[in-house]
Amino acid sequence: MLIRILAIGVGGGSGAVLRYMIQEVLPSSIFPLSTLLINIVGSFLLGGVTSYFMNRNRGEILQLALGTGLCGGFTTMSTFSAEAVALMRESILLSGLYIGCTVLGGLTAYFIGQHVFLGRRSEERG
Template sequence: MLAAVAAGGALGALARYGVSLSWPTPDEAFPSALLTVNILGSALLGVLAVTVTDRAAHPLLRPFLGTGLLGGFTTFSVHAVDIERLIAGGRAAIGLGYAAANLVGALLAVWAAAVLTRRASNRPHPAGGTEGRGAS
């Protein structure tokens, strides 16, 4: 399991690094590339939670994809450094807005992706709700 998480984490970190190279963020700019990565990674985690949880998947698939790949792709440490950099640079409102956008965006993305994935696959919500059954 450790090897699966490490391999996934390495691939995820490389993917995030690739995004940072193709979408560089100057020091004084809003870190939109990392915000996008964190929200996209959260959405993918929502899809993964629905698709892998309800299936008899290989036992290493979830650690590889979830903890490894998506954990390496998304990042809290760089997010925290970006917030500190913005605040220290006299842009506290932007730094705090960035922190809120990351939190709210990631939570909404994981929720929406899970709901849409359940609906697309006609899977009921685990709490017994009607999500995924076509009910409105």
């Protein structure tokens, strides 16, 4: 149990630091592009991690570190929510665009990430 908690903590801390670094590099504007990109990339990575470890009986600690930890610490629902509400005060259209891009982009990225890694696993077997 302790090793799982440590793996998630190390992964989560790494993801949070990585998110902070990206948000510092990308210019900020009224539209929260950095959070949108972070959440879409994080969804892609989580799809890949989930797919990679699917039906494997080993690597649980690494899966927790990368999936729950890194991807969980990297992506951010709370920042997305705060930015969506702030955008609503400025422009309902921009807020709707942001929400739509985040949700549809995240789902699409997860799906693509899953299939990219599933395709690689199929090539390894074949």
